[in-house]
Amino acid sequence: MTDIKTKPDSELLALVRAIKEKVDAGVRKEMIEEMVQDALKQQKHSLGDRVSRKGEYSLDAESQRLALPRFPADLQARADDIYLVSKLLRRDPRSLKMWGEFAREASALRKAMDTATAGEGLEWIPTGFSAELIRQVKLALKVASLHSRIAMPTNPFKLPIDGADATAYLTAESTSDSASKITASTPGTSNVTFDAVKLACRVLVSTELEEDSIVAVLPLLRDKIVQALAEAQENASINGDTAGTHMDSDVTASSDVRKAWNGYRKLALSSAKVDCSTFDIAGLRAIRAAMGKYGVNPSNLAWIAGISVFNKMLGLEEVITADKYGSDATILTGELAKLDGIPVIVSEFIREDLNADGEYDGITTDNTVLPLVYRPAFLYGDRRSITLRVSHELYMETDQDVAIATQRLDFQPVQDAASEPIVALGYNIAA
Secondary structure, three states: OOOOHOOHHHHHHHHHHHHHHHHOOOOOOOOOOOHHHHHHHHHHHHHHHHOOHHHOOOOHHHHHOHHHHHHHHHHHHHHHHHHHHHHHOOOOOOHHHHHHHHHHHOOOHHOOOOOOOOOOOOOHHOOOOOHHHHHHHHOOOOOOOOEEEOOOOOOOOOEEEEEOOOOOHHHOOOOOOOOOOOOOOOEEEEEEEOOOOHHHHHHEEEEOOEEEEEEEHHHHHHHHHHHHHHHHHHHHHHHHHOOOOOOOOOOOOOOOOHHHHOOOOHOOOOHHEEEOOOOOOHHHHHHHHHOHHHHHHHHHHHEEEEHHHHHHHHOOHHHOOOHHHHHHHHHHHHOOOOOOOEEEEOOOOOOEEOOOOOOOOOOOOOEEEEEEEEEEEEEEEEEEEEEEEEEEEEEEHHHEEEEEEEEEEEEOOOOOOOOOOOEEEEEEEEO
């Protein structure tokens, strides 16, 4: 009986090439998995009652974790590691031991591809970060993940949006040729301009590191990049102010990420600011009421709470006891996922050293704020994904290399922030 490992090469090559085409086209992992399962079912049918195992498409036990259905995700993670190491060591990715090990484990795909021919593997040599690492940055975001993102094809990029609605009027029946015309109205249009700014993080690496030791610190390097870029976006989205003089007197450096774009505190209109010196459910509901029509649907809103405000929320009478909040009462769970049906997001970038007006002045520094955000009103524009550059000359005197990761993006309200309360702000809250 023919074993699956002795199938004609043409059939295996056809399967591998088909999977590569799916990967190149950006097909989801689940669809590739389904494709392989179909191939296994066909093999089972041709071999009678023998049940083929998915692992038999891996050529050895050592490469079991690189079985074809999981290969694209593994490839992305490996490619990120190879890219980092090649940059730090100033070597071509194909000259690394990591590349050789990876190539041997991926021998099933190498039957159909090579790294010297365009269209057959050359494009898979890592020259930048994969979408997987970029996705890790996005998953690390708490506040920034509340809003949708678009790719910016140009910089600046104008995004057309709806303006004022059309208006209907009461109109009498026309009984003659000279009857009055129906009152006209013109729907408004507008646009939002995204102008990308650059966020960057820098990591110093000793030049004494060799390939094996770099591999050991790769998780640390990746974590530093992810954390730095995620924190920069979150901080700017909450505390950003592009005015010449920042609303917080301690934000003066031109390189401070809090000058990247206008954030929640800056965009809160005076009409949507609520004094919450008495912290209770009535005050919190007043914040929501200040948003008018944008405060109606709780699924479109999010509370952005600092540590002290979150702890105050846990102690609210309406959520602390089981008779009022059921099995999710904070006295039982010690957590609060929603308040009045609105998700509660805890962020360390909510300042707790503000004055009674919700700004930092260096004098009164014992208050904090609680933003309530209408999520669909904001959008991130991504102009350039994460890129890595390594300099081998700037730190010669200390025998170090510097790795710099950058990305370009912008954050803008797509509703009229000058007239509509897309952010409401509880202020004068004792920290």
